[in-house]
Amino acid sequence: xxxxxxxxxxxxxxxxxxxxxxxxxxxxxxxxxxxxxxxxxxxxxxxxxxxxxxxxxxxxxxxxxxxxxxxxxxxxxxxxxxxxxxxxxxxxxxxxxxxxxxxxxxxxxxxxxxxxxxxxxxxxxxxxxxxxxxxxxxxxxxxxxxxxxxxxxxxxxxxxxxxxxxxxxxxxxxxxxxxxxxxxxxxxxxxxxxxxxxxxxxxxxxxxxxxxxxxxxxxxxxxxxxxxxxxxxxxxxxxxxxxxxxxxx
Amino acid sequence: xxxxxxxxxxxxxxxxxxxxxxxxxxxxxxxxxxxxxxxxxxxxxxxxxxxxxxxxxxxxxxxxxxxxxxxxxxxxxxxxxxxxxxxxxxxxxxxxxxxxxxxxxxxxxxxxxxxxxxxxxxxxxxxxxxxxxxxxxxxxxxxxxx
Numbered sequence: 001x002x003x004x005x006x007x008x009x010x011x012x013x014x015x016x017x018x019x020x021x022x023x024x025x026x027x028x029x030x031x032x033x034x035x036x037x038x039x040x041x042x043x044x045x046x047x048x049x050x051x052x053x054x055x056x057x058x059x060x061x062x063x064x065x066x067x068x069x070x071x072x073x074x075x076x077x078x079x080x081x082x083x084x085x086x087x088x089x090x091x092x093x094x095x096x097x098x099x100x101x102x103x104x105x106x107x108x109x110x111x112x113x114x115x116x117x118x119x120x121x122x123x124x125x126x127x128x129x130x131x132x133x134x135x136x137x138x139x140x141x142x143x144x145x146x147x148x149x150x151x152x153x154x155x156x157x158x159x160x161x162x163x164x165x166x167x168x169x170x171x172x173x174x175x176x177x178x179x180x181x182x183x184x185x186x187x188x189x190x191x192x193x194x195x196x197x198x199x200x201x202x203x204x205x206x207x208x209x210x211x212x213x214x215x216x217x218x219x220x221x222x223x224x225x226x227x228x229x230x231x232x233x234x235x236x237x238x239x240x241x242x243x244x245x246x247x248x249x
Numbered sequence: 250x251x252x253x254x255x256x257x258x259x260x261x262x263x264x265x266x267x268x269x270x271x272x273x274x275x276x277x278x279x280x281x282x283x284x285x286x287x288x289x290x291x292x293x294x295x296x297x298x299x300x301x302x303x304x305x306x307x308x309x310x311x312x313x314x315x316x317x318x319x320x321x322x323x324x325x326x327x328x329x330x331x332x333x334x335x336x337x338x339x340x341x342x343x344x345x346x347x348x349x350x351x352x353x354x355x356x357x358x359x360x361x362x363x364x365x366x367x368x369x370x371x372x373x374x375x376x377x378x379x380x381x382x383x384x385x386x387x388x389x390x391x392x393x394x395x
């Protein structure tokens with residue numbers, strides 16, 4: 001099994017390279033996020049048409065759906081980074097995995113909170129122990145578990161390993177969240193967007209949603225890079241290049 | 250791939266597969282408990298426990314809603330297009346409660362097979378559309394379907 005990746009991919013494993021390249025990328029992602037989130041929220045909250053049944057309360061979809069998608073993507077990134085760190089013993093992978101956890105936890109809270117706010121006017125309840133909602137709550141607890149575990153050890157490397165194993169075990173929750181609405185009777189409605197079908201939503205509603213989703217991803221990339229850069233400096237503080245970076249700052 | 254890494258990769262795959270299998274079997278065993286509600290067919294066939302708080306879900310049959318004139322008591326029929334269940338509820342219905350809409354009621358089944366609900370939740374579907382489109386669909390001449 002021999003797969004060749006481009007050179008920059010291997011270079012990402014070097015803390016110094018990662019620090020330099022993310023320093024260049026960060027402003028691009030943060031400005032893209034600012035731009036897309038502004039356009040998307042103004043469009044979605046003010047100009048998109050109301051829903052025929054839910055009226056204006058459906059507009060929370062423009063925050064709820066992107067945060068729910070991102071909370072799951074972030075978890076997958078964290079688990080994959082953890083696996084790479086375990087198998088290839090790459091320091092940078094553990095740094096990325098560790099930086100994912102607090103971001104993912106906050107985004108999961110956002111998905112749960114906006115869902116509750118949406119649930120009250122549409123369903124008539126803030127919270128129901130439905131399979132989708134419960135699986136999402138478990139995702140939040142998994143993030144908390146990874147956070148706690150990674151800082152529970154005196155030795156940084158043991159914390160990284162333990163957190164990565166927990167993240168991998170919790171990976172089973174991701175398909176459960178995705179398919180919960182199909183496998184069981186749930187209060188949460190099934191997916192509006194499917195790969196094989198036309199969306200059950202007109203373009204003037206889903207285009208701003210798509211902009212918000214991309215905006216959320218850019219925001220996530222920017223925040224992740226910022227956190228990972230600080231974590232890198234912290235862990236590499238004894239190396240020469242970090243001393244130079246800190247002196248020049 | 251060097252043998253050490255290969256071994257670690259296999260261990261990790263085993264952890265992921267093993268935990269998925271364990272969770273999968275657990276959920277399979279708890280299938281009925283994971284379902285939030287019983288369908289009206291299950292209720293009509295007597296699959297739901299009597300004298301226990303359960304939930305029933307289905308569509309509100311068009312024209313079945315009867316409101317009491319002197320109280321908040323409402324009566325309506327739920328269907329899954331196979332069997333029907335009559336639901337009685339006293340209280341304020343959610344905004345999205347409409348005939349032809351999916352709802353979930355929580356309560357008990359009485360001796361006559363009537364569901365005495367103490368909570369009614371509206372379920373909305375995955376379709377979103379602006380009100381004008383809904384109106385134009387409604388105003389289409391009979392016999393024309395999209």
